[in-house]
Amino acid sequence: MSRPRFIDPFQPAEVRRLVREFGSPLMILDCERVRVQFRKLRKALPRVDLHYALKPMPHPAVVRTVIAEGGYLDLATSGEVQLVRDLGVAPERCIHTHPIKRTADIANALEYGMRTFVADNPDEVRKFAHLRGDVELLLRVSFRAPGAVCDLSRKFGCDPEDLLPLARLAADLGIALRGLSFHVGSQVADATKHVEALKACAKLMAAARREKLGTLDTLDIGGGFPIDYAQPVQDIGRFCAPLRAALAKLPRRVRVIAEPGRYIVGPAAIGVASVMGRARREGHWWYYLDDGLYGSFSGQLFDHARYPVEPLRASPERLPSVLAGPTCDSIDVIAENLMLPQLKAGDLLVGRAMGAYTWASASEFNFYPRATVVAVNADPGDTGSVSALPL
Numbered sequence: 001m002s003r004p005r006f007i008d009p010f011q012p013a014e015v016r017r018l019v020r021e022f023g024s025p026l027m028i029l030d031c032e033r034v035r036v037q038f039r040k041l042r043k044a045l046p047r048v049d050l051h052y053a054l055k056p057m058p059h060p061a062v063v064r065t066v067i068a069e070g071g072y073l074d075l076a077t078s079g080e081v082q083l084v085r086d087l088g089v090a091p092e093r094c095i096h097t098h099p100i101k102r103t104a105d106i107a108n109a110l111e112y113g114m115r116t117f118v119a120d121n122p123d124e125v126r127k128f129a130h131l132r133g134d135v136e137l138l139l140r141v142s143f144r145a146p147g148a149v150c151d152l153s154r155k156f157g158c159d160p161e162d163l164l165p166l167a168r169l170a171a172d173l174g175i176a177l178r179g180l181s182f183h184v185g186s187q188v189a190d191a192t193k194h195v196e197a198l199k200a201c202a203k204l205m206a207a208a209r210r211e212k213l214g215t216l217d218t219l220d221i222g223g224g225f226p227i228d229y230a231q232p233v234q235d236i237g238r239f240c241a242p243l244r245a246a247l248a249k250l251p252r253r254v255r256v257i258a259e260p261g262r263y264i265v266g267p268a269a270i271g272v273a274s275v276m277g278r279a280r281r282e283g284h285w286w287y288y289l290d291d292g293l294y295g296s297f298s299g300q301l302f303d304h305a306r307y308p309v310e311p312l313r314a315s316p317e318r319l320p321s322v323l324a325g326p327t328c329d330s331i332d333v334i335a336e337n338l339m340l341p342q343l344k345a346g347d348l349l350v351g352r353a354m355g356a357y358t359w360a361s362a363s364e365f366n367f368y369p370r371a372t373v374v375a376v377n378a379d380p381g382d383t384g385s386v387s388a389l390p391l
């Protein structure tokens with residue numbers, strides 16, 4: 001029996017081969033890297049159950065890989081529920097974390113078999129009154145993180161001082177109160193906010209238990225774990241060290257879960273785009289790619305990320321150049337003053353760390369199709385496998 005060849009999909013020869021087979025633009029998703037990321041985070045946060053948040057890269061290959069690693073999922077929309085359901089994932093491995101849901105969203109998740117939902121205000125808690133017995137709630141608490149690139153506590157979560165009244169409402173309605181959750185933001189520089197929120201939630205959970213408002217045996221510490229882009233960040237072991245110390249002080253009966261998104265998929269994909277054409281303008285080369293700000297590079301706008309972009313062609317001679325997207329909109333410029341060798345139509349460019357909040361937020365403006373996602377090394381027993389999975 002021949003051992004399957006391990007594919008390093010980020011090697012130039014492999015990138016060229018995949019573009020020949022699947023076309024351009026591509027998003028090459030390495031499931032082996034998803035596994036590595038998942039295991040690194042699990043090691044950095046032992047005894048924390050990791051619920052992969054689908055939002056940054058809602059792709060079947062990532063879901064399958066996380067589930068095969070023994071992970072769990074964090075779903076927020078009916079579309080995500082449908083995707084996971086179609087893959088045959090056990091609903092017990094999923095929680096629904098959108099604090100604001102339509103009746104149909106709740107019904108879809110319940111019909112699939114999910115039980116755990118998140119609420120952060122009285123109206124939303126009341127949506128579960130007639131479902132008591134079938135559901136359990138996590139109440140989301142807000143802790144502002146002005147330092148985070150995306151401060152998600154502004155949009156969702158109740159103030160800590162409103163938590164006990166909200167918990168009393170749930171208890172009065174007979175709804176099982178399972179615990180608390182928070183999400184301090186994304187790509188945070190250090191775990192200070194996580195630790196602060198964790199300590200505050202531990203106190204609130206103890207207070208709610210004293211009032212016998214529910215079992216309160218689950219704490220969801222959200223996502224936000226950072227990855228390297230152009231700027232390197234703390235290694236995940238170091239990042240999580242203060243969190244581990246704080247977690248060790250929680251009562252043993254508390255089950256802790258986390259909702260990592262970016263950390264699991266960000267480094268696991270590269271974006272590949274081709275030069276469609278070029279022009280010399282005001283003394284500089286402009287290269288027009290078949291992917292741009294309306295496509296996989298949408299994360300530069302929505303996620304405030306800067307992806308390291310490199311040409312596949314190696315050359316020591318470089319000139320300050322402009323990389324533009326394909327659309328007819330003038331804001332569709334990926335980078336200016338990027339040092340590049342002289343390129344021509346057909347040359348490939350690779351953007352690294354493009355797995356999270358890139359393809360997921362891409363549009364098809366001007367009828368430029370979104371990049372094709374090619375998942376490689378999908379099966380741990382057969383690391384040579386390549387497939388372009390339709391969504």
Ligand SMILES: *Cc1c(COP(=O)(O)O)cnc(C)c1O
Pocket residue numbers: 053055056074097152183185186187222223224225259260261262263
């Ligand atoms: C987006 C989101 C996540 C994932 O956040 P990352 O910063 O990508 O880890 C987790 N939880 C909730 C509620 C989210 O909205």
